[in-house]
Amino acid sequence: MKSVTLSLLLILLLIVAAVPASANTVGVDLFLGNSWHSSQPIQVGGHLITDPKWETRPFSKDAWYYVARIRWGQIEVELLHDKVYMGYDTPDVQGFNMSDGFNFLLMNHVQKWGPWEGRLGAGPVIVHPEGTVNGYLIGELGSPSMRVGGIGLQAAVGYRRDIGKGFSYIVEGKVTTAIVHLTYPDPVHEIYAPVTGYHLLLGVGYDL
Secondary structure, three states: OHHHHHHHHHHHHHHHHOOOOOOOOEEEEEEEEEEEEOOOOEEEOOEEEOOOOOEOOOEOOOOEOEEEEEEEOOEEEEEEEEOOEOOOOOOOEEEEEOOOOEEEEEEEEEEEEOOEEEEEEEEEEEEOOEEEEOOEEEEOOOOOOOEEEEEEEEEEEEEEEEEEOOEEEEEEEEEEEEEEEEEOOOOOOEEEEEEEEEEEEEEEEEEO
């Protein structure tokens, strides 16, 4: 899992390396926080789960919830490492989650009004499905089950205040949404999971 996270961060750095020299000041933001997810019905291995009780577990020993962002001007690239655990088992679905983690790799556009910032973003959702479905193990912690699950969107509002020497603190709230659709061989067939998240973050920024 650590190698996957490092690979995603490397992608961010490669994108930044391609930014023209004429771009505005480059900055980096790092956040911790928490998220809460709506209980939209999902389909797992042919079984309808009408009320998934998604849990985030933002500071578990396996992996933390975090956000890393690289910005230049009004354009940003953001990695949001969200976490979603279904929260209970059924006779046919045990230990189902899409962590660690439920990753959004987003290209954002940001608009600023004094200390306030609004941003919209879109990009692939990269998930790590785990659990047993219809007696078939789809993945477990540390297994190579990371997959692209669909396209994610976000809308966010943040408040940034300078604290000197290029540093700032940021308080941010955001809404994310994605429809994860994954196919599997028998006996799983497919997973279809619309997930909407509501996030509260506290972070620090630095202008390079």
